Amino acid sequence: MNHQPAATDFRQFIDYLRAHQELLEIDVAVSPELEAGAITRKVYETGAPAPLFQALENNPHGFRILGAPAGLSRRDGQRYARLAAHFGLPKNATPREILETIISAGDRTPITPVQVSNAPCKQNVLLGDDVDLHRFPIPLLHQEDGGRYFATYGFHVVQSPDGRWDSWSVARAMLHDRRTLVGPAMAQQHIGMIHQMWREQGKNTPWAMVLGAPPAAMAVAGMPLPAWVSEPGYIGALTGQPVEVVKCETNDLYVPASAEIVVEGEISVGQTAMEGPMGEYHGYAFAEGKPQPLFHVKAVSYRDRAILPICVAGTPPEENHTLWGTMISAEALKHCRQQQLPIDMAWCSYEAATCWLVLSVDIDKLAVLNTDADSLVQLIAEKFFNSHVAWLVPKILLVGNDIDITDINQVVWALATRSHPKRDFHDFSDSPGIPMVPYLDAEDKQAGRGGKMIINCLFPEAFAGRQRATTANFEHSYPETIKQQVNRRWRDYGF
Ligand SMILES: Cc1cc2nc3c(=O)[nH]c(=O)nc-3n(C[C@H](O)[C@H](O)[C@H](O)COP(=O)(O)O)c2cc1C
Ligand SMILES: [Mn+2]
Incomplete structure (x- = not known):
């Protein structure tokens, strides 16, 4: 099966994982309350296939959850397969090939998104009073968590007030109430910078959040590109085709048309609430939460039988290491070269x-x-x-x-x-x-x-330009002829 479309469409990504034994469809009833989180943690820790929870409890609308979307694989020769698929690379891609692919997009002209009329994410649209986030099976991921996390594998969409900078960036968001999320928007991160620009005008920040995005979009939204570089154009350059987008219902932002779930609204100019604690990327959950900005949801749209992707953060390897770490590596290497x-x-x-x-x-x-x-x-x-x-x-x-x-x-x-x-x-x-x-x-x-x-x-x-000493191991301590002979006769020796 072709690996390219996996990068540009989340459902194609799922099909690709299934075709390469990187997906396990779980048809028995699983609770979104800790059980899905515990299964996903065990998947990371054992290199098992990504779990697609098809039958979640208390879930009348038939939503699904995908765990460990970029977890490492224990299968021979495809350790990075799920990560590589985010970039349309084959399952045996090496870290170096993955980094060079990401970096090369920066050498090409950005490709700006195109608007399309056929947008699967608009199959179901809820506006205003009809918005109720409880409709989704929002998981409790760890028992230490201060709440249920709606967004652990999705990205925020905001735009600078002058319209010159489109920022797509990954950050977590916790359920606050039926029409509000709460989560970090650190001042040094681009969402925090743009939020600050709107605050200086005394305005709420127009905002959207995308879950089940094209995997390449998700990856670049987790990449620390410099300020004023718009992620959508970089994504286009990475995949070689424009991201297909559609306008939000309640503001002028554009979101990927194939997204599984889109929530839209505003980041409050000044209101905050407690968020967290949460099991985090460094491997710990701290005791206290922190006040963070409120995200007021004015509309929700989603595909039929939408799939919510989740990252259950904690000790490595999960997506903060495999995806964020890889995007940091790529940007750092690019920076060192520049x-x-x-x-x-x-x-x-x-x-x-x-x-x-x-x-x-x-x-x-x-x-x-x-x-x-x-x-x-x-x-x-x-x-x-x-x-x-x-x-x-x-x-x-x-x-x-x-x-x-x-x-x-x-x-x-x-x-x-x-x-x-x-x-x-x-x-x-x-x-x-x-x-x-x-x-x-x-x-x-x-x-x-x-x-x-x-x-x-x-x-x-x-x-x-010299070594202090030669390395003593199989590779360096023997002539080629001996190494070849040993490799050739390995089975004959009885190994
Ligand atoms: C799974 C995942 C979760 C993340 N969670 C957060 C988060 O909660 N807060 C945050 O500031 N960055 C988080 N990041 C890292 C940012 O996405 C990353 O630093 C990115 O560069 C931010 O976008 P920006 O550079 O446009 O600000 C996460 C990354 C990944 C892959
Ligand atoms: Mn950015």
Whole structure:
């Protein structure tokens, strides 16, 4: 089955997963109250196929839920299959192929969306007083959560008041009451910036939220592109075709026509309510919620038998690592290339819960720079720390390109064996960063300090383009003839 359409349409994505044994249709009755969340968590933790809950309890309108849409797979040769499908890539795509595909879209002219008249998302439309979010089987995902989460795998749609910037961005939203959601809109994130522009005019922010979007749209909405870059155009460049959109019922925003569910309305200029706590991407649930803006829902539209996708956040790997982490990696690599840093790969190790960004240093290019570790660390801090992407990840590891940085075992080995305790741990904990990092204290958060650091895992010889020592393993310690012979005779030996 062709993998391309999986990127541009959520139902095609579902069909694609089914065709490649990455989907399990669950026909027995499952409760949206903790049971669907627990199943999805176990799926992440075992690499099982994505569960499509077909028969949810207390669900007279026949809605469905899809768990683990970008979970990793335990199937041989298709670990990243669900993620790769978001980009129309084959199931055996490698992390490097995925990053280069995402980055290459930035080299092409943005393709702006097209309006279409046939919009499946308008099969059912509820307006005004008829809006009742309780119609949906909104799941309770973890017992620690302060409420039911309607949006854990969807994106917000807002536009700057001057109409020049369309922002599609992923963030969570919790059910507040039958016509209100509540969720974060951090000032440093683009939804927060645009919300602030409307607030300065004393107005509510026109808003929509999309669930079950084209997977490529969902991915780019989770990508830290710079401010004033409109995600819809980037998505078009990524898939090679314009996103098909349709106008909202109650405002002038446009949303993907094939979306499973669209809610629309306004972000309140000033009203807030308690949101959370929630099991989060770093792997913890904190005890307290926080006041966050209210999202007033004025209309809801959805496809027949709509499918609500969910991410059950927590310890890796879930979509905050596999999707957000990958989009951070792509944007970070793009940024390093633009700044002409000697970096040939960037990877937010999934296992480190989006708290590590590993940069692979091309030691031939490094030698040409004629620099040393302290200067390289300062250069990276200078060229990188003030970017939108670097704000999101506190710890940066610099590793030689003899290491495959997408392999956590190799990264751990390099970190353990190549970093000197006195020289190589560089403290940038006063630099600004995302306040969600678990080890930050209240004072850090108050001051906007991100707890950042750069760890140099390059031996001094790397700065002259040399290795300190050869690596002792199957790959490096034997001539090709012996390796080939051993591989050829492997079964004969009795293995
Ligand atoms: C599954 C998932 C959940 C996310 N949840 C949030 C969230 O609740 N709040 C947030 O600020 N960012 C969240 N993100 C990360 C943002 O989507 C990401 O930083 C993106 O760059 C934000 O868009 P912007 O750069 O246009 O502001 C999430 C990402 C993913 C993939
Ligand atoms: Mn953006």
